[in-house]
Amino acid sequence: MSRSLPDPRERFLNGILPENPVYRQVLGMCPSLAVTNTMEGAITMAGAVLFVLVCSNVLISLIRGLLKPHLRILVFTLTIATFVTIADRLLAAYLYDMSKQLGPYIPLIIVNCVIIARIEVCGSKQGPLAAAADALGQSLGFGLGLAGIATVREILGFGTWFGRWLGWRVIPDTSPALWDEWVVMILPPGAFLTLGVLMGAINWIQAIRRQRARQAT
Amino acid sequence: MMRYVREAWLVIALCLLFGAALAGVQAALQPKVEANKLADTLGQIPALVPGAVSGVAETIGGLRTFRALDAERREVGRVLVASGQGFADRIELLVGVDAAGERITGLYIVDQKETPGLGDFITKEKWRAQFAGKPARVPLRVTKSGATRPEQVDGVTGATISSEAVVSIVNTALAQWRKEAPGL
Numbered sequence: 001m002s003r004s005l006p007d008p009r010e011r012f013l014n015g016i017l018p019e020n021p022v023y024r025q026v027l028g029m030c031p032s033l034a035v036t037n038t039m040e041g042a043i044t045m046a047g048a049v050l051f052v053l054v055c056s057n058v059l060i061s062l063i064r065g066l067l068k069p070h071l072r073i074l075v076f077t078l079t080i081a082t083f084v085t086i087a088d089r090l091l092a093a094y095l096y097d098m099s100k101q102l103g104p105y106i107p108l109i110i111v112n113c114v115i116i117a118r119i120e121v122c123g124s125k126q127g128p129l130a131a132a133a134d135a136l137g138q139s140l141g142f143g144l145g146l147a148g149i150a151t152v153r154e155i156l157g158f159g160t161w162f163g164r165w166l167g168w169r170v171i172p173d174t175s176p177a178l179w180d181e182w183v184v185m186i187l188p189p190g191a192f193l194t195l196g197v198l199m200g201a202i203n204w205i206q207a208i209r210r211q212r213a214r215q216a217t
Numbered sequence: 218m219m220r221y222v223r224e225a226w227l228v229i230a231l232c233l234l235f236g237a238a239l240a241g242v243q244a245a246l247q248p249k250v251e252a253n254k255l256a257d258t259l260g261q262i263p264a265l266v267p268g269a270v271s272g273v274a275e276t277i278g279g280l281r282t283f284r285a286l287d288a289e290r291r292e293v294g295r296v297l298v299a300s301g302q303g304f305a306d307r308i309e310l311l312v313g314v315d316a317a318g319e320r321i322t323g324l325y326i327v328d329q330k331e332t333p334g335l336g337d338f339i340t341k342e343k344w345r346a347q348f349a350g351k352p353a354r355v356p357l358r359v360t361k362s363g364a365t366r367p368e369q370v371d372g373v374t375g376a377t378i379s380s381e382a383v384v385s386i387v388n389t390a391l392a393q394w395r396k397e398a399p400g401l
Contacts, residue, residue, distance in 0.1 A: 034333060066227050074228055082235040086242050093246040096253035103337060104305065104330040188334070 005126055008133035015137025021114045022145025022195075023202045028114040032146055033191035035105050039162045042150035044098045046143030048091065048106055052083040053115050054135040057123035061131035064124050076119050077110070084109045114142055152194045157185035254327055258283065258298065258311060265313030265323035266294035278397030280390065285313070294322055299390035304378040306330035308339070312387050314353050318395065324348040324387070336379035347371060348387070354395070356388045 006014060021027050031049075035041040056079045060067075067075060088106045091099040099106065109115070122134040155161055184190050222229070262272040262285050269285035276282070281298035294316050300309040306329070313323035324345045331337045338344050351357060352367050359372040359380045372380035 063227070068224060068227070071225060071228055075231060078228065078231055078235060082239060085239055089242055089246045089250070092253065093249035096250075096257070100257075100328075103340075104333055107330060108333075 005122075005130070008130045011122060011126075011130050011134035012137035015134060015139070015141040016144065017141065019138075020141040020145055021138055022142060022149075023199055025114070025117070026199075027117055028112050028142060029195075030108065031105055031112065032149060032195060033188065035102060036146055036149040036191055036194075037153050037157060037186045038101075039147065039150045039154050040098065041101060042146040043143070044091070044095065044102060045105065045109075046139065046146050048084075048087045048109060049112065049114065049142055050136070050139035051087050051090075052080060052109055053118060053139050054132060055083045056080050056115060057118055057131040057135040058128050060119050060123040061126060061128045067124060072120075072124060073116075076116055076124075080115055080119075081110050114138060148198055149191065149194050152198070153185045153190050156182045157190060254309075257327060258296070261311060261325045262296055262313075265296050265311055265325055266315070267322060268293045272296060277394065280393050280397055282394065292316055295394075297390045297394055298327075299386050300328075301382060301386040301389065303329060303339075303382040304331050304336050304376070308379075308382055308386060310383065310386060312348075312390055314391070314394070318353055318398070321348050321351045321353050321387070321391075324383075326383075331379045332376070336376040338373050338376060339379055339383050344371075344373070353391055356392070357384045359384050 015021070017024075019025060022029075022032050028049075031045050035045045056076070059079055060076060063075075084107060087109070088099070091102070091106060118134055118138050123131045126134075151161065154163070182190075185194070259272055262269050262283060266285035268287045270288050271286050271290075272283035273286065274281070275284055283296040283298075284292050285294040285296055287293045295314050295318075297312045297314065298309075299312060300307050302308070308326065308331070309328040311323075311325040311327060312321060313325075314320070315322050326340045326345070329337065329339060331339060347364070347370060351370070355368050357368050357370050359377070360369045361372050361374060361377075364371050370380070370384055
């Protein structure tokens with residue numbers, strides 16, 4: 001079955017850059033734009049997605065022999081919704097402040113296309129090892145995508161990185177003359193601007209690489 | 218009938234399994250979530266009732282309240298805990314009232330899942346601030362043409378249900394408190 005499909009190692013590596021959910025597949029745009037004005041928000045979201053994706057992908061992979069084609073989406077959604085609810089409750093119990101800050105974006109992971117896409121592409125077709133590797137790789141790629149956007153937005157918008165968590169400001173608090181907080185980076189337009197610029201940069205790097213590879217041959 | 222069960226047995230089995238799992242998670246984590254909410258509520262009391270530094274829980278006829286106390290432990294007001302259906306899910310909020318029960322002194326949203334970017338304005342300081350100073354003895358009303366009368370609250374266009382849900386939860390809680398509280 002898996003002879004034409006990528007093996008676990010490839011699945012894992014593909015998710016990080018070649019098939020990065022944010023920059024290459026352009027999936028999961030809602031959280032990529034909405035919760036990336038702070039690193040804390042971005043990392044919590046990435047962690048919740050990691051939990052949901054690993055659990056759902058592996059579970060579906062274990063029961064993939066029982067799936068009926070016309071009822072599969074129903075089973076996928078049911079599984080995802082269950083793990084998202086568990087993630088939401090865990091955050092409310094152990095990371096209450098983050099849970100309040102992210103609000104409805106945690107329940108909204110149910111409709112995050114990255115998850116159902118990975119279940120459809122990998123979990124429902126390959127064994128649990130490949131499914132787990134795929135989920136880890138894709139979540140890592142998603143986390144890196146979010147962290148990239150959040151780094152730019154939080155540094156430019158607040159002058160901090162990880163806020164008070166590290167107790168350290170990238171741009172010193174005492175130099176308002178040098179740096180005024182750039183509010184647009186915190187607000188929604190900042191997300192679109194940052195995503196566009198970062199995606200452009202990644203495409204540009206890829207284009208240069210391809211060109212070099214062509215010249216080498 | 219049997220054909221449906223044959224086709225959908227996996228869905229049915231998963232529903233039961235997942236339902237049981239979620240019930241287990243809820244039972245295990247609910248006390249912790251409630252403790253977090255209580256800590257959040259107690260932390261908000263000084264902001265909800267001017268002069269208050271701490272709060273003591275007191276349930277009056279099924280209504281959860283906190284007596285807001287100042288540094289000399291005199292009662293300077295009260296915080297009511299109320300909830301009701303919003304647009305997407307239940308909204309849980311706190312209303313601060315002065316000691317005489319005449320004026321609302323503050324509003325805080327403890328839990329909500331309103332539409333991001335639309336209905337979630339209810340959590341914003343700017344919108345909540347208008348509740349301070351509103352009369353507590355007459356029902357508040359939502360208006361969209363700019364509040365001119367004391368009992369009017371500015372709603373937000375495009376999020377009518379969220380605005381009205383908050384106002385209706387506040388009104389219900391105040392009405393219940395007036396009915397149950399002795400000496401008001």
